[in-house]
Amino acid sequence: MNITQIIFWILSVVALFSALMVITARNPVYSVLWLIATFFSISGHYILLNAQFLAIVNIIVYAGAIMVLFLFVIMLMNLNKESEPRKHRLLKLAGAVSGGSLLLVLVAALRDTDLKHEHALVNEGNIGLIQNLGKELFSTYTVPFEISSVLFLSAMVGAVVIGKKE
Amino acid sequence: MYLLALDWWLILEKCLLVAVVVALSFFIAMYTTYAERKVAAWLQDRRGPNRAGPFGIFQPLADGGKLFFKEEIIPLASSRFLFILGPSMAMLTALLTSAVIPWSTPMHLFGRNISMQIADINIGILYVFGVVSLGVYGILVGGWASNNKFSLLAAIRGASQMISYELAMGLALIAVLMMTGSLQMSVIVQNQVQHGWHIIYQPLGFVIFFVCALAECNRTPFDMAECENELNFGYHQEYSSMKLGFYLFAEYINMFISSAVMVTLFFGAYDIPFVNEASWGLNANWLAIIGFIVFLAKTFFFLFVFIWIRWTIPRFRYDQLMNLGWKKLIPLALANMIVTAVVMLLLKK
Known part of the structure; x- marks a missing residue:
């Protein structure tokens, strides 16, 4: 393993873990903060691909501006654990079905892609x-x-x- | 020494540089608090702190010691983790910006050329903007976690102020970027060494940038986030001990770093005006040290201006602040940008 691979694995673990925490955190403020952590690890991936501009713009626009607005709204609405409404069972079912269909579409789209012969250009290529x-x-x-x-x-x-x- | 295909001497060199820059930022921020009190005293015809040591120069140490020994209070109704995260993020974002500032010309030590800049990335300015845009979180998270309506109001005020002024700041900078054609800090400095400082070509851009820097640092006349008279103490009302110290200290580090950024972008960084240092025939190391001293001298001047403004101009009202940001500074910066573009096109630069 070279250093790029080590960084790649660390970043991937952080990205997946914080993305999971976004949807499992009870408090919406924590969700937003975990989402910011996700954006950071994705920016790290961009830097590994030498797409520096994309990486920094991802941080400025998403982590620095859009997430601030999210936080604003959540803080002003004062969403707490206690006041979170219990969702109807039918609504939960609908959510599961639509999420599942999205997963199906993504899997179907990615199934035919040729991953074996496509190599990411790491640390080189200056298109970014x-x-x-x-x-x-x-x-x-x-x-x-x-x-x-x-x-x-x-x-x-x-x-x-x-x-x-x- | 190569391991994992990495030059570990380079890593060691950069780590040392980071340690030096962080220690320097802390030291200068400490003495900026002292300078603030002395300048305030001078402007108000008082003596200022004069008990701890000769002329009171140990006052910052006494203040720091006092903050460390104060009782640490975490409100019961606050979210504990975020309450601690807030000041840490404020301090972190304050220190991060220093990574792209070119402190001086390269040194030549132990057979290596050592750059006096931690990271000369080719998105230098955007990096500064990225960190500045993250600076909001320290205030926002801390203010919300305190679970106090004054803190929350102040945090929201502070955050919306910072977002608003970031826009004008970015637009003011685009004119500078058009002149240099690069986002890299070292290229921007080289361009100024060769063609004269950017303040000559972009006086309006500098004024806009400076006003925005005041707002970004939450300094008077834009210290809406800590209005004593309407919001008690602002977003750090519930904080005590060194966590409060972190917030206050982060403000001074922000001042130091933003002064350094202004010096880099508009005042030629380590360049000495009207002379060509390279022709003195001095050793590269001496030149680097002289350049560093010149850089610090310029930075200290801006720190003084920051303090001077604080004790001269009263605080804005919140709606005036927003009006100034959105309706005056942004159109001005846009006009500045367009005029620069047209002039450059006509001169075919």
Whole structure:
């Protein structure tokens, strides 16, 4: 085992463990904090693949901004163990069925992929570096990039309009 | 010494550097508390602390000792783990940023070139932003875990303030990045050594960055998170002993590190203006030491400005703070960015 493999296994264990803790933690605040830990270990994986920009943007956007908003909402709603409503049994069944079907779809999609001959480029390849990523985004993928930016703008305008309503 | 295909001397070297930088941050933060009280005294025509040692220079030690010996209180109704996690995260995020700051030119010791920067990653500035955006959690977690409505209100105020000012800070920096064409801290510094400091080209960007840095450090006039007169004591109201000390100390470390970031981005880091140090014919090690002293001198100036502002300007009201952030600083930063882009396009740089 070389050092990359050791780091990979540590990161994977941390990612899986904290992802499990997200769904098993009783207190939603702890769930959010575990989710942040998950994002960190995934960022670690990105760094192993030399995708530094993706790694840091994952931390800035998800761990630094979106999770803060999650925490805001949860803290303001004051969700505690005691006040958590008991869910109806039918609702639990529906949740299990929909989650199971998602798993089925994922397994079906991954079943035919050829994993044996695909090797992840670890510690090499510079497509993930910010310079190459920028060039790709503004040359090959200009149209999708601009469309998604318009999408974000409309979401922002929508948020302002809703926020202004008395 | 190679083991697991790793150069362990490099790891040892970096560990030593980390230890030195962390110890230095603590030491400087300690004496910033002293400087704060002395400057405050000077501005208010008092004497300031003068009992512990000559001119009171042992005052920070006395303060630290006092905090250690205070009774440690963890409120019964708090969530115990998060209550301890809060100050730890505040301290951790305060210290993390120092990893990408280029303290000086490389040294040459024991046949190795030792870089005076812990990690010269090519996403340097984004790393700073990542850590700054995580700085919210110390306040938010601590404030919520205290199970006190004043703490919670202060935590939410502090967090929304930090998120709001991060935007303007990032936009102000994009202009600098356009000029250097790189996110790497060492490249940014080299660009300034060659073409003059960024403050000459980006004065507005610097002012916006500085105002945002004040807000990010929760310093007056933006210390909404700890308004004594409306929120008692803010997010660390329930904290006592060294856990309170961690919060207060993290603020001073934040001040030191953000001063260092400002010096790196806008004031040429270790560069001495108007002279070419390389032509002095000095040993690389001496140059590194001189560069480090110059870097610290610039940083101390900004620390002084931080303190000066605290004792001069009264606190903003919360809605004024939000107005300033969203309706003034962000459009200004955007305009600055566009003007920079247009000028660069016209000059075909």
